[in-house]
Amino acid sequence: MHTAENxxxxxxxxxxxxxxxxxxPYFVGISGQTVGARGLSMHLVVIPPGARSAPHLHLGYExxxxxxEGEVLTRWGESLENEVISRAxxxxxxxxxxxHEAVNLSATQPARAVxxxxxxxEQDKVQPWPPA
Numbered sequence: 335m336h337t338a339e340n341x342x343x344x345x346x347x348x349x350x351x352x353x354x355x356x357x358x359p360y361f362v363g364i365s366g367q368t369v370g371a372r373g374l375s376m377h378l379v380v381i382p383p384g385a386r387s388a389p390h391l392h393l394g395y396e397x398x399x400x401x402x403e404g405e406v407l408t409r410w411g412e413s414l415e416n417e418v419i420s421r422a423x424x425x426x427x428x429x430x431x432x433x434h435e436a437v438n439l440s441a442t443q444p445a446r447a448v449x450x451x452x453x454x455x456e457q458d459k460v461q462p463w464p465p466a
Contacts, residue, residue: 344369348378355460356387358436366454375454381406381438381445389414389435389463395453397428404445410434414463420447433463 346368348361362368364376381387381404389409401420410416410432419439420426428434438445453459 351380355462356390356436358385358387360449371454373452373454374450376448376450379447379449381436381447383443384438384441386437387435389433390460391431391433391463392428392451392453393459393461394430395451395459396430398450399426399428400424400448400450401426402446402448404443405439406445406447407437407439408434409437435463 344364346363348363350361351359352362354360359380359382361378361380363378364371364374366372366375379399399420401422401424403422405422406420406426408418408420408426408428410418410428412433414433414435418426
């Protein structure tokens with residue numbers, strides 16, 4: 335049931351960098367923890383120049399990414415054998431359970447993207463790839 339509190343509109347300024355299981359800096363925006371979201375999380379990710387995420391997969395939720403700045407190579411598949419490059423102004427969709435990693439193709443500029451997921455506590459369901 336909706337109450338007056340959870341029907342409130344929230345503004346969130348993502349100013350604090352947090353560490354993630356993917357080993358990338360995130361700036362948390364919308365989540366269950368920040369605004370009481372029940373089916374969505376949305377953050378800013380910054381991939382430092384030349385950096386890459388740890389290979390991982392997301393258990394049970396979809397991920398949509400919109401690249402704001404830079405070029406990001408996403409390697410995906412059981413052996414990370416597939417590749418796609420996302421550029422500023424493009425979207426990327428990652429289905430649940432697909433192993434992947436993100437690589438900033440620039441050695442001098444950070445890449446920035448907005449990441450949206452259909453889970454309000456998505457960091458709890460990130461699994462390293464391959465599993466230990």
